[in-house]
Amino acid sequence: MSPAESVSSVRSEPEAQPESSIQPERWAPRRGATLRLIGAELRLVLGRRRNQVLIAGLGTMPLLIGLVLYFTSGGPHGDGGPGFIAQVTQNGLFLVVSALFICLPFLLPLTVAIASGDAVAGEASTGTLRYLLLLPVSRTRLLVAKALGALAFVAAAVAAIALVGLVAGAALFGLHDVVLLSGTTVPLSEGLVRVLGVVLYVGASMTGLVAVGLFFSTLTEVPVAAMAATVVTAIVSTVLDSLNALSAIHPYLLTHHWYDFAAFLRLEVDWTVVAQGLGVQAAWIAVFGSLAWSRFIQSSITS
Amino acid sequence: MSDTLAIRTRGLTKRFRTGQIAVDGIDLEVPRGAVYGFLGPNGSGKTTTIRMLLGLVHPTAGEVELLGRPMPQAAREVLGPVGALVEGPAFQPYLSGRANLVHLDTCDPSADPSTRGRRVGEALDRVGLGAAAGKKYRQYSLGMKQRLGLAAALLRPRELLVLDEPTNGLDPQGTREVRSLIRELAAEGITVLVSSHLLAEIDQVCTHLGVMSTGRLVLQGPRDDLARHEDRRVTVTTTSEHLVAARQVLDSLGLSDVVSGGTTVSAALGEVVTPTIAATMVAAGVDLVEMVVSEPSLEQVFVELTGEGFDVAR
Ligand SMILES: Nc1ncnc2c1ncn2[C@@H]1O[C@H](COP(=O)(O)OP(=O)(O)O)[C@@H](O)[C@H]1O
Ligand SMILES: [Mg+2]
Numbered sequence: 001m002s003p004a005e006s007v008s009s010v011r012s013e014p015e016a017q018p019e020s021s022i023q024p025e026r027w028a029p030r031r032g033a034t035l036r037l038i039g040a041e042l043r044l045v046l047g048r049r050r051n052q053v054l055i056a057g058l059g060t061m062p063l064l065i066g067l068v069l070y071f072t073s074g075g076p077h078g079d080g081g082p083g084f085i086a087q088v089t090q091n092g093l094f095l096v097v098s099a100l101f102i103c104l105p106f107l108l109p110l111t112v113a114i115a116s117g118d119a120v121a122g123e124a125s126t127g128t129l130r131y132l133l134l135l136p137v138s139r140t141r142l143l144v145a146k147a148l149g150a151l152a153f154v155a156a157a158v159a160a161i162a163l164v165g166l167v168a169g170a171a172l173f174g175l176h177d178v179v180l181l182s183g184t185t186v187p188l189s190e191g192l193v194r195v196l197g198v199v200l201y202v203g204a205s206m207t208g209l210v211a212v213g214l215f216f217s218t219l220t221e222v223p224v225a226a227m228a229a230t231v232v233t234a235i236v237s238t239v240l241d242s243l244n245a246l247s248a249i250h251p252y253l254l255t256h257h258w259y260d261f262a263a264f265l266r267l268e269v270d271w272t273v274v275a276q277g278l279g280v281q282a283a284w285i286a287v288f289g290s291l292a293w294s295r296f297i298q299s300s301i302t303s
Numbered sequence: 304m305s306d307t308l309a310i311r312t313r314g315l316t317k318r319f320r321t322g323q324i325a326v327d328g329i330d331l332e333v334p335r336g337a338v339y340g341f342l343g344p345n346g347s348g349k350t351t352t353i354r355m356l357l358g359l360v361h362p363t364a365g366e367v368e369l370l371g372r373p374m375p376q377a378a379r380e381v382l383g384p385v386g387a388l389v390e391g392p393a394f395q396p397y398l399s400g401r402a403n404l405v406h407l408d409t410c411d412p413s414a415d416p417s418t419r420g421r422r423v424g425e426a427l428d429r430v431g432l433g434a435a436a437g438k439k440y441r442q443y444s445l446g447m448k449q450r451l452g453l454a455a456a457l458l459r460p461r462e463l464l465v466l467d468e469p470t471n472g473l474d475p476q477g478t479r480e481v482r483s484l485i486r487e488l489a490a491e492g493i494t495v496l497v498s499s500h501l502l503a504e505i506d507q508v509c510t511h512l513g514v515m516s517t518g519r520l521v522l523q524g525p526r527d528d529l530a531r532h533e534d535r536r537v538t539v540t541t542t543s544e545h546l547v548a549a550r551q552v553l554d555s556l557g558l559s560d561v562v563s564g565g566t567t568v569s570a571a572l573g574e575v576v577t578p579t580i581a582a583t584m585v586a587a588g589v590d591l592v593e594m595v596v597s598e599p600s601l602e603q604v605f606v607e608l609t610g611e612g613f614d615v616a617r
Contacts, residue, residue, distance in 0.1 A: 026413065027383030033412035040409040048397060127393025130359055131455065134389070135411040136382040301359040 037137060038145045045115070045149040046156065054114065055153075055160050058107060062099035062165035066092075070172045083181055084265065091176045092169025093188070096195050097265070099165040100158070100202045104258055108157065109234035112206050115153035116213025117227030119146040120296065124221040130301045139297045143214070147289070150210050158203040162195075182267045197264035205258045205277060208284030209234055212254070215292040218299065251276070254284055306371060309335045309463050309494040310356060315365035317351050325351040327518035328365065333496055333511065338489045340505045340526070341498040342605060343515030349498040350390050352515070353467050356496075357387055370463060383413050384462040388469055392452025396441040400432055400451050403440055408458055426454040431480065445472030453484070464488060466497045470504050482508050502605045514605060536560075537580060538569040540593040549589045556583060572596060 045051060066088070073089045084101070087094045100108075120143070123129035132142060169175070178191030186194070213230035220226050237255040240246055250256050257277030263270045310333035317326040326348040333339040343349050354360040356367055358375030367374040372381045394403040404423045408414045414422075427436045430450040435443070443451065449472055456464055466485075470478045485495055485508045499505045506512075506526075513523040522529065537558070541549045543566050550568045553561050556579065558570035577596060584591050 023384075024380070027380065029412035030415065036416065037410050037412070040406055044395065044406065050397075126395065127391070128395060130389055131387075131393060131407065132410055133359065134357055134382055134385070134387050135407070136379055137410055137412065138379065300354075300361055302354065 034141055034145075037141060038148055041145040041149040042152050045153050051115075051153055054111060055157050058103065058111060058157050059160035059164040061103055061107065062095050062161055063168045065099055065102060066095050066165075066168040066172045069095075087179065088169065089173055091178060091191075092171070092173035093166070093175050093178060093191055093195055095169030095173070096162050096165035097198055097261075099161050100198065100261070101259075103161055104202065105238065108154075108202070108206060109209060109231055111157045112150075112154050112209045113213055113227040113230035113234075115150040115157075116147075116210045117217050117225075117230050118223045119150050119214055120217040120292075121220050121223040121226045122217075124301070125223055133301060140293065143218075143293055143296050146217075147210065147214055150214060151207065154206050154210060155203055158199060158206070162199045180267055181262065181265045184267045194264045194269075197269070198261045201261045201264065201274065201277065202258075204281060205261075208254050208281040208288070211285040211288035211292065215288045215295065218292050218296040252280060252283070254280070256280065307335055308368070309333050309337070309370055310339075310496060311368040312352075312356070313366045315352065315355060315367060316363045317348075317355060317360065318363045324518055326355070326362075329515075329518075329520040330523075331356075331513060331520060332523065333494060335494050336489075336492060337511045338485060338495045338497065338509050339511045339513060340502075340509035341496055341513050341515070342500070342502055342505075343498075344500050346517075347500075347515040348518040349500075349515055350467055353387075353389055353465055353496075353498065356465065357382065357385070357389065359389070383459075385465060386456030386459070386461040386463070387465040387467075388449075388452045388456055389465070389467050391468070391471065392448045392455070394440045394448070394451060394455075397439060399437050399439055400443065400447075400454075401427065401436040403451065404455060404458060407455055411459070414459060422458055426457045429457055430454045430484070446474060446477045449473055449477075449481075453481070457488075461493055463494045464496070466495065468498055468500070470499065470501075478504055534598075535572040536569050536597050537572045537577065538567055538595045538597065539580070539584065539591065540567045540595075541584075542566060542590050542592070545589045548587055549584060552580070552583050552587050552589060556580060566592070 069085075069088050084094045085098045088098050120129070123132065123146075133139065175188055177185050177188050178194070179185050180194075209230065212233050213226065216226040216229040217223070234255060237253045241250055241253050241256050257273075257280055260273050260277045263273045310331055312329060312331040314328045315326055315331065316324070316328050318324045329348075329352065331352070341349055341352075351360065355362045356369060356374065358367075358378040361375065369377070369381050370384065374381065394400075395406065398406065401423060404426060405419065408419050408423060409416070424433070427433050430453045432447060432450050432454060435447055438447075440448070440451065449469060453466070453469060456466070469485075470481050473481060482505070485497060485505075489495055489508070489510075497505055497509070509526050511524065512526050512529055514521050537553075539549050539553070546563055546566065546568060550561060550563050553568060553570045556575050558573060558575060561568065561570040563569075577594065581591065581594060584594075
């Protein structure tokens with residue numbers, strides 16, 4: 001071998017040499033990997049056109065309600081409806097509460113179902129799930145990222161209703177000091193804090209259903225099936241909640257405490273009521289979160 | 304543990320809940336540095352095997368070693384250096400090709416974010432997708448989707464590539480490009496397992512072949528050992544007057560399966576060597592126009608072994 005040849009062969013060695021064994025340092029997870037995974041998931045969920053349209057659609061609800069009330073406010077109303085709907089025309093702040101109230105029975109559960117039912121089943125149906133797992137992304141981390149993505153979606157939906165409600169309410173009816181359900185008046189600033197409490201409580205009330213939807217999402221490769229099952233769960237819970245014969249189980253039902261957001265509109269906020277509502281959600285998260293996890297970590301990926 | 308085999312299975316079996324045995328006790332051996340053609344008709348169990356190799360599906364029985372480590376236990380350590388295309392490409396339909404690769408790389412726990420843009424660009428260029436990188440995946444043709452799948456497998460420098468039917472949906476030109484890509488990768492020292500239901504598509508690049516038929520690995524080994532020399536036939540062309548004499552020579556040499564027609568006579572060659580035949584012909588005064596020895600093509604071997612040819616196995 002001539003000297004020139006030996007030099008060139010030495011020089012090309014690092015590239016030409018095939019890796020004969022796994023280099024642990026190259027393939028070990030880098031710092032911040034989990035955060036990047038979560039960030040990528042949030043971008044995917046919140047950047048997706050379908051989801052943006054859905055959130056925007058929910059945002060038009062308070063506007064719609066506000067306009068209806070604005071143009072019909074001359075006539076008689078308030079027969080039977082909760083006090084805060086009757087109050088919207090006097091104080092735009094109540095548009096936030098009214099819009100959430102109206103979206104609570106169906107539109108919000110539907111949004112939760114779409115967000116959570118799609119989380120795993122959507123990736124399974126497109127086949128992208130297998131490629132994530134082959135990176136490899138740990139299944140536990142992926143499930144956590146998926147849960148956070150669904151929660152972010154639901155949070156964005158609730159926030160859209162609240163923000164549009166606030167802006168539309170202020171524009172149509174003005175914001176004023178707040179007359180609580182008990183008849184006492186508190187200043188606008190305190191009213192805003194209490195309405196924020198309502199918004200956060202409603203958002204938190206959706207988390208149990210997110211866990212249920214996530215579980216269904218690990219069971220199927222058909223996202224629509226998981227979404228439908230999630231909506232049905234919310235409806236069945238509401239039906240059971242209306243049967244007096246079952247009053248013994250009512251406190252544990254997923255939807256039983258959803259309307260307890262009214263606690264924030266009483267003179268003394270009853271924190272035990274709030275804690276009960278949140279506690280039930282936490283229990284549903286614990287049960288269905290674990291079910292989703294145990295199912296997902298051992299499932300075969302045949303899609 | 305094995306240092307010379309990139310993939311090794313023992314008695315690997317998968318029985319689905321439907322009762323169907325998709326993979327039936329196979330002992331796969333893919334040497335490091337090999338280009339292993341994993342052949343079999345549709346439904347013969349190739350994809351199911353590949354899913355088990357990569358830990359996506361749990362075997363009903365048997366063992367898998369990937370790069371010398373047991374699967375699926377070692378999945379987290381071993382899957383990084385493995386690039387894979389399983390049962391076709393799969394990406395988010397509403398993202399562009401480039402955005403899909405960026406997303407995938409962002410999810411990859413061991414990928415370096417600072418080199419992401421460069422690696423994504425190089426992978427796209429390597430599969431000839433540079434110009435279409437900004438198009439939505441939904442708008443890609445099947446061939447472009449397949450290319451993007453290959454690009455994803457090449458985002459990082461791999462040790463092993465597992466490519467399940469990478470030429471599916473590609474035109475002849477695309478198929479040739481994939482073949483030359485596999486050759487390039489093999490030249491870099493990467494072990495490649497490439498599956499196909501068409502021998503002709505991958506035969507030329509393979510150093511090793513394994514043939515699946517209804518869940519069983521019916522044949523495996525270095526490609527050049529698999530053409531069965533004992534099945535060679537000799538065909539002698541002569542003039543019509545000498546045909547009978549030529550036939551008698553082949554019979555006298557003990558060749559079997561002698562068939563004649565027109566100006567040719569052929570027979571299974573067996574252990575007899577061609578110079579002997581030529582010399583005997585000449586000695587018998589046969590006018591020898593041409594003598595040809597034909598090997599059974601790998602295609603024939605493949606079709607014989609799997610029985611089904613192009614049909615779906617079940
Ligand atoms: N998830 C599944 N459930 C039941 N049977 C399956 C499943 N996946 C594949 N099979 C069956 O297993 C056999 C092998 O399939 P597959 O591994 O996809 O073959 P190939 O990739 O060689 O075409 C086929 O008969 C197929 O129908
Ligand atoms: Mg297949």
